[in-house]
Amino acid sequence: xxxxxPDCLVTxxxxxxxxxxxxxxxxxxxxxxxxxxxxxxIVTFNLKDFPASILESHDIEALHPDxxxxxxxxxxxxxxxxxxxxxxxxxxxxxxxxxxxxxxxRNRDLPQTxxxxxxxxx
Numbered sequence: 001x002x003x004x005x006p007d008c009l010v011t012x013x014x015x016x017x018x019x020x021x022x023x024x025x026x027x028x029x030x031x032x033x034x035x036x037x038x039x040x041x042i043v044t045f046n047l048k049d050f051p052a053s054i055l056e057s058h059d060i061e062a063l064h065p066d067x068x069x070x071x072x073x074x075x076x077x078x079x080x081x082x083x084x085x086x087x088x089x090x091x092x093x094x095x096x097x098x099x100x101x102x103x104x105x106r107n108r109d110l111p112q113t114x115x116x117x118x119x120x121x122x
Contacts, residue, residue, distance in 0.1 A: 010033040010036055010037045011036075012036055013029065013032040013033040013035065013036035013037075014029075014032070016032035016035055016036060017029055017032045020032060021054065022049055022050065022051075022054060023048065023049045023051065024046075024049040027046070027049050027050065030042060030044075030050075031050070031054075031055070031058070031060070034058070034060050035058050035060070039060060040059070040060065040061070041060060041061050041062070041063045041068070042055070042060060042061075042062050042063070043062075043063050043064075043065055043068045044062060044063075044064075044065070045064065045065060045109060047062050047064060050062035065109075065110060065113075066109065066110045066111065066112045066113050067112075069110065069112075069113040070112055070113060070116060073113075073116055077120070080117075081117065081120055081121065084101070084117060084121075085098075085121075087101075088101050098117075098121045098122060099118075099122060102114045102117050102118050102121070102122065105117070
């Protein structure tokens with residue numbers, strides 16, 4: 001990840017952890033890193049452990065990955081479709097078809113993204 005996105009590593013967040021409260025104490029480092037990096041969102045399937053009532057004081061929202069991906073598609077559908085297509089093309093052993101990749105998205109709780117990509121690619 002660091003090679004692909006050199007500034008993706010968040011450091012210096014550790015001192016914030018103890019001052020944060022979340023339903024799952026083990027998730028505080030995620031919020032601390034989001035605060036330190038001035039993130040607008042935490043993208044997670046685990047929405048229940050990142051309540052809006054806590055995040056809003058930090059101007060952060062928790063987004064389900066399906067909603068995040070749909071938002072990216074709204075911003076640049078062509079970029080998302082190109083990235084998805086490139087990912088499929090790179091999977092050679094075994095080869096993956098667009099239909100099977102879209103089914104995999106559905107099976108991983110990304111039904112809206114799967115439907116959106118299916119409407120374009122299938």
